[in-house]
Amino acid sequence: MSRRTRLDLLTHIALIITCIIVLAPVLFALAKSTQTRAEVFRFPPQLTPGTALLDNYRTAWNAFSLGQYMVNSTYIAIAVTVAKTALSMLAGLALVYFAFPLKDYIFYFILFTLMMPTHILIIALFDLVSDLGWGNSYPALIVPFLASATGVFLFRQHFSSIPSDMVDAARADGAGPLRFLWSILIPMSWNTIGALALIQLIYMWNQYLWPLIIIREDARQVVQVGLRGMTAGQDTTNWGVVMAGAVLAMLPPMVVFILLHRQFTRGFALGQEK
Numbered sequence: 001m002s003r004r005t006r007l008d009l010l011t012h013i014a015l016i017i018t019c020i021i022v023l024a025p026v027l028f029a030l031a032k033s034t035q036t037r038a039e040v041f042r043f044p045p046q047l048t049p050g051t052a053l054l055d056n057y058r059t060a061w062n063a064f065s066l067g068q069y070m071v072n073s074t075y076i077a078i079a080v081t082v083a084k085t086a087l088s089m090l091a092g093l094a095l096v097y098f099a100f101p102l103k104d105y106i107f108y109f110i111l112f113t114l115m116m117p118t119h120i121l122i123i124a125l126f127d128l129v130s131d132l133g134w135g136n137s138y139p140a141l142i143v144p145f146l147a148s149a150t151g152v153f154l155f156r157q158h159f160s161s162i163p164s165d166m167v168d169a170a171r172a173d174g175a176g177p178l179r180f181l182w183s184i185l186i187p188m189s190w191n192t193i194g195a196l197a198l199i200q201l202i203y204m205w206n207q208y209l210w211p212l213i214i215i216r217e218d219a220r221q222v223v224q225v226g227l228r229g230m231t232a233g234q235d236t237t238n239w240g241v242v243m244a245g246a247v248l249a250m251l252p253p254m255v256v257f258i259l260l261h262r263q264f265t266r267g268f269a270l271g272q273e274k
Contacts, residue, residue, distance in 0.1 A: 026250075033057070033243035040239045052240055059238075060230070060245035065218065069226035074252065076141050076222065077204035081197050084148045088196065089189070092155025093181055097167065107156065113149045119209070126213060140214045141222070145204065151196050158192045159185060194263025202253045223249045 028047070032040055035050030061067050094100075095107055125144055134140040162185070170180045186193070208224040215221050218229075227249060230242045257264070 029243045029246055029250075032240055033247050035240045037236070037238050037240060050240070056238075056240045056244040057248065059241045060248060064226065064230050064241070064245065066223065066226055066230075066245050066248060068219065069221055069223040070249065070252065072220060073205055073207075073223040076138065076207075077201045079138075079142050080145045080204045081200045083142075083146050084151055084200050085193060085196055087146060088148050088151025088155050089181065089186070089193075091152045092159050093177060093185070095152070095156045096159040097177065097180075107152075110149045110152050114153075122210065122213065125210075129214060135214060136216045136220065138220065141207070141211060141220075144210075148196070148200065150199065154192055154196055155189070158189055162188060191263045191266035194260045195266075198256060198260045198264045201256055205253050 031047045031049060033056055034053040035046065035056075036052045039046055039050045039052070091110075095103060129135060129140045129144070134143070166184055167180070170184060175183065206224060207222055208228075211222045212225050212228075215225070218226075227242070227245050230245050231237050
């Protein structure tokens, strides 16, 4: 066995071990989600499927209204992702193809906002949303997240890498900015769009603190807060049901990642999109 072959073998073994370590919590949750309360607390721990698979998932979906929470999170995540992607593209278009005073400084300020922790804005944001009368409503969960410094940065960098000859050709054909965006930039930006959409959809799906603060009615609550409710107000938590809820909540973002993982990878390939 050559030295190169041994090195490749060791690399693959290390990668397999790393994948197993990363997947261990997910596999543990999958096993526990099928077990009764007694099986969950059995010693030594039982890591094989239990006898309560259908009961646990049915209880999580119906008794704890996890289905309604997932519908709410899906609606909010899609609305924010679509609007945020569109606004980020328009901002990137303006920063690259339009000339206006202080353009560079505005872009630097947008980058500066990336360093601001979201939590320091919660009190001021809560007061603003309350003054607008949006408390306990979907606009309170959607509107504050429509701006994205990350999205503006991605599209600005991507549009900057597009040859200027295309801009000149579009102008010669009489295409305006929006027609240029629709007909040329968007078809060349699907990888960046997919990357941003994946980031933002998962980010919104995992929202917890802000919905917990601003939403009071369970009918409008999101899935992450719903999972917390499965462990609160009970003398003895049924961890099999909780794990079943966690597995159900994990499925939508996992499916989206599987569908968009190629665009996600290419979207960060520093302009090497094909």
